[in-house]
Amino acid sequence: ALVTSKEMFKKAYEGQYAVGAFNVNNMEIIQGIVEAAKEENAPLILQVSAGARKYAKPAYLKKLVEAAIEDTGLDVVLHLDHGENFEICKQCIDDGFTSVMIDGSKYSFEENIALTKKVVEYAHERGVVVEAELGRLAGIEDNVNVSEKDAIYTDPNQAVEFVERTGVDSLAIAIGTSHGAYKFKGEPKLDFERLEKITKLLPNFPLVLHGASTVIPEFVEACNKYGGNIPGAKGVPEDMLRRASKLGICKINIDTDLRLAMTAAIRKYLTENPEVFDPRKYLGEGRKAIKEMVRHKIKNVLGCSNKK
Numbered sequence: 564a565l566v567t568s569k570e571m572f573k574k575a576y577e578g579q580y581a582v583g584a585f586n587v588n589n590m591e592i593i594q595g596i597v598e599a600a601k602e603e604n605a606p607l608i609l610q611v612s613a614g615a616r617k618y619a620k621p622a623y624l625k626k627l628v629e630a631a632i633e634d635t636g637l638d639v640v641l642h643l644d645h646g647e648n649f650e651i652c653k654q655c656i657d658d659g660f661t662s663v664m665i666d667g668s669k670y671s672f673e674e675n676i677a678l679t680k681k682v683v684e685y686a687h688e689r690g691v692v693v694e695a696e697l698g699r700l701a702g703i704e705d706n707v708n709v710s711e712k713d714a715i716y717t718d719p720n721q722a723v724e725f726v727e728r729t730g731v732d733s734l735a736i737a738i739g740t741s742h743g744a745y746k747f748k749g750e751p752k753l754d755f756e757r758l759e760k761i762t763k764l765l766p767n768f769p770l771v772l773h774g775a776s777t778v779i780p781e782f783v784e785a786c787n788k789y790g791g792n793i794p795g796a797k798g799v800p801e802d803m804l805r806r807a808s809k810l811g812i813c814k815i816n817i818d819t820d821l822r823l824a825m826t827a828a829i830r831k832y833l834t835e836n837p838e839v840f841d842p843r844k845y846l847g848e849g850r851k852a853i854k855e856m857v858r859h860k861i862k863n864v865l866g867c868s869n870k871k
């Protein structure tokens with residue numbers, strides 16, 4: 564069924580694991596993800612960005628997710644990722660989403676609170692949960708000094724005030740991650756001290772980690788081997804994700820690792836099968852790669868196997 568993340572996060576918090584939030588853009592990506600979650604008997608969040616709604620059109624994504632639920636019997640959260648304003652959050656809530664993110668992190672503290680409160684009010688009246696964001700995602704450059712870090716990363720005390728004043732259900736925090744395949748110039752590093760402080764000040768409150776793809780080296784290498792060009796791609800080591808999920812992080816966002824898994828498989832297949840031009844062949848390889856990658860994440864990183 565379509566469910567909110569309320570129960571999922573409560574169990575994840577107590578069980579010290581995290582739920583995977585995977586971005587979806589087409590049929591094969593959805594199928595690969597849900598088949599993995601089905602086999603692992605895992606809780607699941609499928610998230611849709613504004614870009615995904617433009618690419619696939621909202622109706623297609625909604626019906627593909629409904630089909631996936633019907634086919635697998637899974638409990639799935641349908642979540643709007645990075646909602647930029649009240650309107651898109653309202654649209655998705657009216658469209659049957661069970662969770663929305665209102666991303667006011669680029670505004671001032673007070674403006675972020677005001678905007679988040681407006682979405683929370685509309686969402687809660689309709690039984691929908693809300694994720695907000697405080698702090699700015701940016702990889703830790705070696706030369707980021709303390710004050711810069713404090714300027715962009717989530718301030719633990721502000722986080723407490725933000726949650727109290729908005730009534731939001733979960734909070735995306737900035738502790739050194741960033742979106743995409745180039746997260747760190749130097750050694751990957753997350754501000755775990757900051758995460759521990761936020762977890763201590765906000766016990767039992769679900770935290771969200773964005774920009775959490777590992778940028779799995781095997782896929783980067785395969786992409787580059789078969790005609791791709793993504794040098795220096797680097798992400799969050801899996802042991803850091805495991806550590807974060809044992810703290811207050813209950814939702815881990817993964818999109819880049821999906822893209823790399825699918826792209827590596829398709830590049831390899833097309834290179835090795837030049838005579839083939841049936842989309843089912845190479846899209847099917849992409850789907851298989853996604854399923855294997857998601858299964859790995861559920862089992863070995865998120866720790867949410869058999870936690871459905």
Ligand SMILES: O=C(COP(=O)(O)O)N(O)CCCCOP(=O)(O)O
Binds near residue numbers: 644
């Ligand atoms: O936190 C994440 C994923 O982070 P990751 O890049 O580490 O996977 N996300 O929120 C996914 C963001 C994807 C948005 O991309 P489009 O606008 O192109 O659809």
Ligand SMILES: [Ca+2]
Binds near residue numbers: 667668700
């Ligand atoms: Ca943001």
Ligand code: NA
Binds near residue numbers: 808810812
């Ligand atoms: Na957790």
Ligand SMILES: [Zn+2]
Binds near residue numbers: 645773816
């Ligand atoms: Zn994000």
